[in-house]
Amino acid sequence: MIPLAASFAALFAAFILYKLVFASNSALRGTILRGPPSPSYLWGVTRVLRAGSYAPHIYNTWAKAYGTVYTIPTILGIPQYIVQDPKAIVHVYAGGWGVYHRNALARKFIEIAFGRGLLWAEGDTARLQRKSLTPAFSILAVRQFTSIFYDSVYKMSQKWGEILDSTQKGGDQAIEVQDWMNRVALDTIGIAGFSYDFKTLDGHESPFDKINWGRGESWFASLIIIGQVLPWVMHLPSEKKRTLHEFHGAVSSIADEIYDRAKQGDIQDNSIIGALLKAEAKEAGGKMNMTKEQVISQMNVLLLAGYETTSISLTWALIELCTHPEVQARLRESLGSTDVTYDELNTLEYLDAVVMETLRLHPPVRQTNFEISEPDILPLSNPLTTATGEGVDRIHVPKNAKITVPIQAMNQMPELWGPDATKFDPARWLASENKDEDGLGRARELGGHRHVLTFIDGPRMCLGKQFALTEFKAVLSVLIRTYVFSTIDESQKFKQCAGQSLLPRPKSVGAEGFAVPLRVRRVS
Template sequence: MKASLTIAIPGSSSSLWTTMRSVGAFNIACSFAALWTFVKVIRALRWRLRTTQLRGPPRTSFIYGVSNDLASSKDSATMYEHWAQEYGAVYMIPSVLGKTRIVLSDPRAIAHFYARESWTYVQAPLSLALIENLVGRGVLWSQGESHRRQRKALTPAFSNAAIRTLTSVFYDSVYKVKSAWDTDLESSKDGNVVIEVQNWMNHISLDTIGIAGFSHDFGSLDGKHASVTEVFDTFGKNPQVSALNDFLFLLASAFPILVKIPTKRAKLRTKLNVTMGEICNDLLLRSRREKDVNMKEAEEEKSIIGLLIKAEGQEAELHMSEEEVMAQMRVLLVAGYETTSISLTWALIELSRHPDVQTRLREELLAFGPDPTYDQLKANLPYLDAVVHEILRLHPAVPEFTRRAREDDVIPLSEPVCTKSGKMTDSISIAKGSLIVISMRAINRSLAIWGPDAKEFKPDRWLTEDGISGKAKEVQGHRHLLTFVDGPRTCLGKDFAIAEFKVVLSVLVKNFVFEMRDGPDTEVEIARGLLPRPRVVGEDSIGVPLRVRRYE
């Protein structure tokens, strides 16, 4: 038998194993880093080879590009328009961490884009993360076939027939406001009161969507402070965003996971999501119980809550999961609170700034007589229609958005642009992964598209055939506006919103006179609620105090 000699070195085997394991982990990490870098370089080279290189503004920040300039600007639409004038109707802007975005201001290019949205052009990763965090995976979040299915399931609730039956709900809400304001005016010594109108417009919109969509009265117009209204209002009471929030939000366009960092604003979004989830769940449970008792089948087919309950059924042709149903309810609550209330607030501001327009609108409404029906609102009040669409033109609730190209594409232009190499082209190539920006506010106010009076509040432009002319007629959207976007993702609640807008404005203007509290030259700025909102300069929160008196 041969003896073996073993020399034991205390701790040597475990130390060696630890060292080998560390070296192995390091090598794996380096391999992944090298692979990630290689993929990024290949994608960048492919993007550069397959994308038409356009002119654009220089990078003003190594980290942000020009993103911080846009975010901190009081009027980003003016910046977009200035760049379009300098570089052409399609151009590139430097973005965060070396990324580049392509901005479309050409009507033909925009029409091509919208026709392919939700299939070729999809939500950017940051948008998806924010939407999911706020309202879940509903019609606003979904893409392609999933979006088509969810949208088709909801469409009957927004038909003309459905909205016609809801007009009385719009009137009920605005008459609650009239009653409250009448009471304040009765106790006023000089016949006028200062009213913070934005808060009232918020509550009109919220109570209306609650009753019209879910047969539930939130009671915000009656002074009730339900949990959902308190969270909504908190966004408006904290419009200032910290430097850290801005920093993280800008970087999140490159790293969407950053939206999960629990900043104050992120916590508010999460709290709103949870609160809306609790409300929606209660509404859904109640509606399921009451379905057979209080709701006829024909009515069920047209109501939002009825359509959602129907879509829950496993046998439903347009089946939606419980997660999707809850997401639709959240989307409708947010839209009901935000978009119409913002438009109504801007309307009262513009009418206060332009007393001649306010007087002319009131004369039309008084001459018409009783409260108009839904069909009369659409066809018999041309100046009301003109005022509403001029507000929608100048003040779209959503000012801009970004989409990502899911595949290569070629976008045609209505007029040639000069590329970075100096060549003229009447179309541009877009590589998969490209980020596309459209500023609805910039297009709606563009001097090149709408003419020299594009920045003016001028309802008369909607009353004559040549009032909308030139390039404005090339814009394919509702009444040549991008306010409700276009294509397969056109705002589903467009007609609902316009009808509510007209009802509320008609009652308020017919009964009250509005003035800016501190005179017609009062400066108004943009504050940040869930969406950008008007605010009188110097006011806290999102305050818009107007001087109101009864019309006699």
């Protein structure tokens, strides 16, 4: 543990930096916006947000009070622009790799955890890396992966059947579903992505099981807050940082093995890494253009994107279906009794509605943070009133300004989604059950995939979107056709838990870690 004095020393350095650079630089003064008052001169509202796990209702309350673009005081009062105006958000995301860049803190975190792959890259480097990866996520490629999705979920279903058969009279059983969603997602991305079977569904240990995500959380949280002003503090040692290095090492050792196999031709061309290496060789005239380290960094990102986000989304879907049994019953009835092809899978209207509603309410990534490299003007959907009482229809944002788009808050904003914005209601996606063409109302002003920002938007939109959606639908369809899910008892509640993994995960309140035990029985 770093002495507390070191934290205050870093804060003092941040204060001096703020006075010398930020406060005295008139170029940083854009449109003067309203925003919440600071409860702490040192910390601003950062502790309020962390205490609420960056809860969307906090942002939406501020947006209602101060307008859809406002500033919040962060460490030492340094302002952060919060953008919740649909037109402004489209503008921000469209500027990815141009004016709008990931901030230094985010890039340092990504580098520690994943290396310098697509998530880390900016500008021309990002464009080239994305171009190399795009063929691996085409509709043709994902169509071929669908059988892998089915194979994995059926293997898991068989294991669950054995668990149920071990109980008296083959009755219901409490199963920790998040652990199993981790397994099915990891094995699937291993096979589809790299022709590599982790075999966690067969009982093999996951390379991530030994990583203790909870250690050093408080000190690392302080570094994150201070790092918003002084990114170099991320170089300070901490237990959490060592955890990230362990994670990076575990992923990189796997990626290194797969890379060597791929170079020897021992890998399928239609896997994601096979397509990447094939595209790279073709682009470079038969020679690899990317270094081994760059390829491994891409694999790190793909492995986590295909494992962490998918397992979280599947777990939230099962939680919502448990707490809304009428939705679960309707979904089961709509699915029929047999597997369907990739094309048929994407025509199942109610399955699609359940998946989209889960992704709307529970995006694995809750917000995106940017810095801008030059002054810019944000267009607004509707005028707002500034701190000086002036009505404006655009916002002047200064160079180096820090900007946040709170994804989860936008996905649940009542002004866009209606008064039931926080309610799980798949029917909002069904044209046949709504007065307008769907049930989205003003949400249609948003960009993103079908007006949900879960996959982000613009040039940074998630490359694996169709892969993730198809896997989500295939796995969920088999599970719901085969099993009935319910809560352990009427008092069981769930919450979003940060600090237990790279991304916030659901957990059952009172359970150890981020366990999500649910009662499971076969469909009769």
